[in-house]
Amino acid sequence: MEFEAIPGVGKKTATALAELDDPERALETGDVAALSQAPGITQGRAARIARGAIRQEHGANGEFLATNRAGEIYRELLSLLQERTVTTYAERRLETFFPTSAESRVKEVRTFVEAAIEREADAEALDALEAVKPLDEPSDVRVRDRCLATTDAERYQEATEAIPELSVEVVEDARGLAELARGYSTVIAIDEAFAGVDVEGDVRVNPSALDEPVDIVPERPLAFFAANRDRLRAAIRVHRLTDLEPPCDLDALETALDRLDTDGTVAGDDELDRLSTAVDDLDAAVSTAESVANDHLRQSIREQDVTVEGADLLSLVEQGAGVDSLLSRELADEYAEAVDDAREELIGSLDLDSGEADIARRTFGDDPHFPVERNEEAISRLREELKTTRDRRATRLKRDLASELADERADAEALVRAALELDVELAVARFADDFDCTMPDFGGDEGRVAIDGGRSPLLDVPIEDVDPVDYEIGGVALLSGVNSGGKTSTLDLVAAVTILAHMGLPVPADAARVDRFEDLHYHAKTQGTLDAGAFESTVREFAGLATGGAGSLVLVDELESITEPGASAKIIAGILEALDENGATAVFVSHLAGEIRETATFDVAVDGIEAEGLVDGELQVNRSPVKDHLARSTPELIVEKLAGEHDTEFYTALLEKFE
Numbered sequence: 001m002e003f004e005a006i007p008g009v010g011k012k013t014a015t016a017l018a019e020l021d022d023p024e025r026a027l028e029t030g031d032v033a034a035l036s037q038a039p040g041i042t043q044g045r046a047a048r049i050a051r052g053a054i055r056q057e058h059g060a061n062g063e064f065l066a067t068n069r070a071g072e073i074y075r076e077l078l079s080l081l082q083e084r085t086v087t088t089y090a091e092r093r094l095e096t097f098f099p100t101s102a103e104s105r106v107k108e109v110r111t112f113v114e115a116a117i118e119r120e121a122d123a124e125a126l127d128a129l130e131a132v133k134p135l136d137e138p139s140d141v142r143v144r145d146r147c148l149a150t151t152d153a154e155r156y157q158e159a160t161e162a163i164p165e166l167s168v169e170v171v172e173d174a175r176g177l178a179e180l181a182r183g184y185s186t187v188i189a190i191d192e193a194f195a196g197v198d199v200e201g202d203v204r205v206n207p208s209a210l211d212e213p214v215d216i217v218p219e220r221p222l223a224f225f226a227a228n229r230d231r232l233r234a235a236i237r238v239h240r241l242t243d244l245e246p247p248c249d250l251d252a253l254e255t256a257l258d259r260l261d262t263d264g265t266v267a268g269d270d271e272l273d274r275l276s277t278a279v280d281d282l283d284a285a286v287s288t289a290e291s292v293a294n295d296h297l298r299q300s301i302r303e304q305d306v307t308v309e310g311a312d313l314l315s316l317v318e319q320g321a322g323v324d325s326l327l328s329r330e331l332a333d334e335y336a337e338a339v340d341d342a343r344e345e346l347i348g349s350l351d352l353d354s355g356e357a358d359i360a361r362r363t364f365g366d367d368p369h370f371p372v373e374r375n376e377e378a379i380s381r382l383r384e385e386l387k388t389t390r391d392r393r394a395t396r397l398k399r400d401l402a403s404e405l406a407d408e409r410a411d412a413e414a415l416v417r418a419a420l421e422l423d424v425e426l427a428v429a430r431f432a433d434d435f436d437c438t439m440p441d442f443g444g445d446e447g448r449v450a451i452d453g454g455r456s457p458l459l460d461v462p463i464e465d466v467d468p469v470d471y472e473i474g475g476v477a478l479l480s481g482v483n484s485g486g487k488t489s490t491l492d493l494v495a496a497v498t499i500l501a502h503m504g505l506p507v508p509a510d511a512a513r514v515d516r517f518e519d520l521h522y523h524a525k526t527q528g529t530l531d532a533g534a535f536e537s538t539v540r541e542f543a544g545l546a547t548g549g550a551g552s553l554v555l556v557d558e559l560e561s562i563t564e565p566g567a568s569a570k571i572i573a574g575i576l577e578a579l580d581e582n583g584a585t586a587v588f589v590s591h592l593a594g595e596i597r598e599t600a601t602f603d604v605a606v607d608g609i610e611a612e613g614l615v616d617g618e619l620q621v622n623r624s625p626v627k628d629h630l631a632r633s634t635p636e637l638i639v640e641k642l643a644g645e646h647d648t649e650f651y652t653a654l655l656e657k658f659e
């Protein structure tokens with residue numbers, strides 16, 4: 001894939017993307033988490049890149065949102081979707097949904113939505129989602145007791161890139177390897193030429209080492225899984241709590257994670273724990289055993305009546321023998337018992353196996369002595385034996401777990417990706433549910449929008465208080481109506497439904513048909529009369545639309561305030577004529593509908609939002625515009641109300657002026 005062909009992707013970003021494992025997949029699926037793994041790319045930037053890639057793939061190059069107000073409505077809708085996400089991933093991923101006239105893209109999102117709106121999740125699943133984050137690659141794994149060695153500069157470069165966790169050393173020959181072996185516990189020579197060399201120390205020749213990184217650095221998968229343990233556990237929980245199909249055996253992955261400590265070492269192995277404790281407690285255990293023997297012996301001596309015949313005593317004294325020979329002669333059994341006790345104490349407290357116990361027994365010799373003394377040499381041997389067995393076991397466990405986890409890596413990534421994508425789906429599902437949405441009929445080419453029971457999610461009233469609106473547009477129309485009757489809100493509703501439909505998303509209505517438009521021009525109400533310059537640029541803007549607006553949906557709110565009413569009506573009539581001629585679809589909200597209709601050279605349709613009457617001085621409005629009907633205005637209704645209440649000629653005369 002030519003990354004630089006993606007809109008918004010320059011040389012630097014293209015190089016960063018190329019560093020990813022599978023950038024094509026990430027771009028195609030809008031996987032902002034994977035894209036943001038590329039150096040220097042944030043999740044926000046990743047969303048923009050993914051959007052560019054989707055545009056390119058579907059030929060969706062034109063900007064659908066042609067005006068500021070259209071862009072604002074899109075952003076408000078996007079926020080409503082984003083508010084319903086739990087993860088930052090889903091928030092950013094939703095930014096890859098945009099309105100477009102490209103049918104294939106709309107179809108693609110509609111397929112996604114069909115599955116998404118079936119999704120359900122309870123509070124517990126949403127809570128589990130909180131802890132799901134894109135997986136992180138720990139960058140600080142350094143292994144200092146092992147190194148790679150080569151004689152070749154190119155191989156050196158290759159090795160530093162393939163295995164950055166280890167130092168790579170350049171040597172001249174086998175002697176260089178021997179020197180390295182003095183500084184590192186293990187040296188791995190990666191050149192074929194070293195095959196068969198015999199060097200002192202742990203020097204291994206492995207020309208294919210760079211292709212087997214897990215064997216060389218089991219710390220890599222261990223560090224990866226240790227760093228991501230909580231995220232993976234959360235993703236496992238999400239799968240268990242929802243109907244997501246897991247990509248792997250969840251129990252097996254969980255068990256493997258349980259065997260891993262946060263620092264990347266293996267946990268939960270009883271034998272390794274036994275050996276580690278034995279090494280740590282050895283000195284203390286020997287001291288205790290020694291005391292046991294001495295206490296025992298002291299007690300025996302104290303309780304013993306030793307009778308020595310005079311001749312024997314004489315011979316002992318003459319030989320210069322010490323009390324030890326007396327001990328050996330008279331208390332041999334007691335001594336043996338005391339030493340036995342000490343040995344059993346040592347073996348028992350350190351929980352030694354039979355081989356280790358044989359060495360441990362030598363800690364206390366059979367020759368009687370008082371006090372009983374330990375044999376330092378035997379203790380050293382026992383310590384060495386325990387340490388070697390412990391380290392060997394730790395290495396083996398590490399390797400086994402590393403290779404098991406390395407095999408699980410792709411599944412683990414898929415697991416987290418699925419959980420994060422679920423959050424995107426759930427946000428769409430909840431949006432659809434909260435606003436009672438339906439999938440619109442999309443794709444006709446008659447320039448029509450028909451909304452049945454539409455409820456604008458952008459209104460300033462709670463959704464349950466929104467009056468449903470029916471409105472159908474096609475061709476060019478004026479929308480008249482009472483003050484605060486809901487004209488602007490109707491334009492907002494048409495814009496929102498059109499934008500959502502062009503995003504491929506469900507719309508807040510009982511039913512809707514939205515034809516395909518090239519773009520949406522929505523002009524918000526102009527605030528106050530414009531000065532000459534601003535007036536000129538507004539007219540110019542509409543001139544562009546009037547000539548090139550075929551296929552556009554044009555929504556304009558009260559353009560009349562750009563200049564004085566008489567001139568405004570003429571200008572609006574002229575714009576409508578041009579739009580009508582080139583086949584655009586347009587709705588212009590105006591209080592001058594009557595004047596514009598009279599000025600226009602074609603039969604412009606006028607729809608109206610009308611008050612059904614006044615109840616307690618409050619307007620009762622039918623929010624759905626009535627077709628081909630110039631709505632009565634608010635002042636007229638007030639006069640009508642006064643005329644009804646007071647039977648005076650003044651009010652009747654005023655009322656007649658409106659007829």
Ligand SMILES: Nc1ncnc2c1ncn2[C@@H]1O[C@H](COP(=O)(O)OP(=O)(O)OP(=O)(O)O)[C@@H](O)[C@H]1O
Binds near residue numbers: 466482485
């Ligand atoms: N469908 C609806 N359901 C409930 N309330 C609505 C609806 N439409 C509009 N409203 C309420 O009426 C208020 C006025 O609506 P809006 O601004 O759209 O009227 P307008 O006809 O454009 O007013 P103006 O003539 O002043 O420009 C809104 O702020 C909202 O509170």
